[in-house]
Amino acid sequence: MVKELKVTKVENSRLDSVDFNNIPFGHVFSDHMLSIDFKDGEWQEPEIIPFESLKLSPACSALHYGQSIFEGMKAERGKDGDILFFRPDANFSRLNKSASRMGMPNFNEQDLLYYLGKLVELDQAWIPTLEGSSLYIRPLYFGNDSFIGVRSAQTYKLLIMTGPSGPYYAKPVNVYVEDTYIRAAEGGTGFAKTAGNYAASLYPMSLAKENGYDQILWTDAKEHKYFQEAGTMNLFFVIDDVVVTPPLSDSILPGITRDSFITILKDQGVKVEERNVSVEEVFTAHKEGRLSDAFGAGTAAVLIPIKTISTRNEKIELPDPNSRELSINLKKHFVDIKRGLAEDKFGWIYKI
Ligand SMILES: Cc1ncc(COP(=O)(O)O)c(C=O)c1O
Structure with a gap:
């Protein structure tokens, strides 16, 4: 049951201070955010409030023990002026799966969708219209006990903030195949969108950056033999005209872009295989002229071509x-669906 939504509006909008022709990803936040607390075993009244700093206890449990999960999704302005969300139900379902893995209570996905609609409706002037830009939506959900001790929190905060965002990557990426550090292992939290997974990736990522790479390609924790995914993207290779992507497991984030790409490609009659793909297979295919493409897929980046792939001994340059x-073509079709310019054949668009 949807609870009544209390709305407190900003006194002065910050909208005029934003240069919509130059909105680097992740820096600009819309005027309002949604805030819902969980306490005494239930979700409290949701509120829309000004986007502002939070007051947290220094003993805030998420800061100490990492019960913190999030999502990343987008909304666009359709050609008829409608606000179009792309598969928000899939993001909320994944947020609940992350919550379960992290020992956090689930929430009602339909209710949250309703509140999100109200938030974006209120801040709709923040939706950018420039091609390649979107309203990025960031749900954040964390343990908020003021208590030191390892246990699942008893109080939580769920926030949704939004912000206009330009493209995540400006150009094709040079990537490094990581063979020392791992992102996730079997039985761990790799399939959950939880803060610790990203924290653990930052040091290896900074080493890769120092060596001139844009991103890491993670490999499996046991042998560093099979590709898993990239920092914030799932991976696709095109070998012998077959699209190959690593299979989902508990150590891979089940990307919504990944799922959408597979669905679109299969619908177009392209052969797609979800199977283990080794570093050796990709490098051999390249040498034999059978690797025609490799790209990352994710909400922030959409589809980003991989330019070069390097291991510690070898580097290959793709077409x-x-x-x-x-x-x-895949990217164009996908973006057209999101913007309401192509038929929404799979029922992915949620309109308000
Ligand atoms: C680790 C990781 N893998 C893959 C993805 C792609 O997922 P999605 O397509 O749902 O954005 C993301 C981004 O959310 C990510 O952070």
Whole structure:
């Protein structure tokens, strides 16, 4: 049951201070946010409040023990002026799965969708219209006990903030195959979108950056033999005209872009295989001229071509991204669906 939504509006909007022709990803936040607390065993009244700093106890449990999960999704302005959300139900379902893994209470996904609609409706002037830009939506949910001791928190805060955002990557990426550090292991939390997974990736990522790479390609924890995913993207390779992507497991984030790409490609009659793909297979295919494309897929980046792949001993350069018809067409079709310009054949768009 949807609870009554209390709305407190900002006194002065910050909208005029935003240059919509230059909105680097993740820096600008809309005027309002949604806030819902969990305490005494139940979700409290939801509120829309000004986007502002939080007052937290220094003993805030999420800061100490990491019960913190999040989501990343987007909304666009459709050609008829409607506000179009892309698969928000899938993001809320994944947030609940992350919550379960992290020992946090679930919430009602339909109710949250309703509150999200109200938030974005209120801040709709913040939805950018420039091509390649979207309203990025960041739900954040964390343990908020003022208590030191390892246990699941008894109080939580769920926030949704939004902000206009430009493209995540400006150009094709150079990636490094990580063979020392791991992102996730079997039985761990890799499939959950939880803060610790990202924290653990930052040091290896900074080493890769120092060496001139844009991203890490993670490999399996046991042998560093099979590809898993990239920092904030799932991975796709095109070998012998077959699209190959690592299979979902408890050590891979089940990307919504990944799922959408697979669905679109299969619908277009393209052969897609979800199976283990080894570093050796990709490098051999390249040498034999059978690797025509490799790209990352994620909400923030959408589809980003991989330019070069390096291991500690070898580097391969993939075909010119401008010649990669499959991924160029895939990205265009995907973006067109999100913007309401192509038929929403799979029922992915939620309109308000
Ligand atoms: C680790 C990781 N893998 C994959 C993805 C892609 O997931 P999605 O397509 O749902 O954004 C993301 C981004 O959310 C991510 O953080």
